[in-house]
Amino acid sequence: MFGPQYTITPILLECIKHITLLVHDLNRRHVSEVALMQLQEEARAVSAFASTSIEGNPLPLTEVKRILKKQPQPARISEWEVLNYNEVLIQYYSSARVSLDKTLLLQIHQRVMRDLLPEHQAGQLRREPVIVHNPRSGEIIYRPPDHADVETLVDELLAFVHENQPLLDPLLLAGLFHKQMVIIHPFVDGNGRTTRLATSALLAGLNLNKAKLFSFENYYNQNVTRYFQHVGVSGNYYDLEDNVDFTTWLEYFAGGILDELLRVEKEIERRGGTPSDRLKPYHHLILDYIDEHGFITDRDYAQLTERAKATRTLDFNKLIELGLIRRKGRGRGIYYERS
DSSP states (O other): OOOOOOOOHHHHHHHHHHHHHHHHHHHHHHOOOHHHHHHHHHHHHHHHHHHHHHHHHHHHOHHHHHHHHOOOOOOOOOHHHHHHHHHHHHSSSSSSSSOOOOOHHHHHHHHHHTTTTTTTTTTTOSSSOOOETTTTTTTTEEOOOOOHHHHHHHHHHHHHHHHHHHTTHHHHHHHHHHHHHHHHHSSOHHHHHHHHHHHHHHHGGOTTTTTGGOOOOHHHHHHHHHHHHOOOOOOOHHHTTOOBBBBHHHHHHHHHHHHHHHHHHHHHHHTOOOGGGGHHHHHHHHHHHHHSOOBBBHHHHHHHHHOHHHHHHHHHHHHHHSSSSSESOGGOOEEEEEE
């Protein structure tokens, strides 16, 4: 069974305390609907850019943002990498918390590597040996476990996660999972991207209400060499498996989470919103009704409020201008839905 070695150092403990207080503070912060949507879109773009950039994708952030808006078809390989990563962020992290199991792990890999790997490899644990090379020198730096052992190692890691979720700080759990996944190297390709997305699922345990504004991949991309030095190991897996100490990695991992949370705090302060961005209770009536029923008509809205028809039209137009809803249909068939 997976039983990681690590020490709760003063540095690590201080980081965890700081993160806990910061999460509590961020959860109390008010952010306008408009600013929230803008920050969420920005965070997804930064995550897709950073995580694919770590793996060698050459696209700059400005180009990544353009691709996510235009959704080019057909797409180049570098564009598919970005589009796939963003799709997973939208699909699996729309809710605050997801349950990480092998099914989800394989689904993440399948979507991340869609149109990038053959079907028999996308969403499948590897059935062949792999070797990790130094990207610059080309020399072999790590020999992962034999493919015959991969499924057992993944099962043991996921069992450790399941058993320790009620016991371990979510930061420690996510960090231990992250490094061990890299050590196992369970897929032919796409290991890093899949691991970082799965780690995001575990970080939901921090109970950060504004988790969608969070892009921890960005920290790693600022110094990719340092990230690989901390998360990776050198040599042969079977010579190392009983001697890996996760302590230094956990300090680095926690430091990165703290750095990203501080960035989010600054962004929230910078985009706190103007009075024109702020929604009134009657605006929330519209949005809540759409969230429950899928759409709203003026007749529906009239039953929720005593506001005059002309004023109701202004309310709808306000939400359209803010990019929160859109008008559909014509004449008496007009209705409104979320943008």
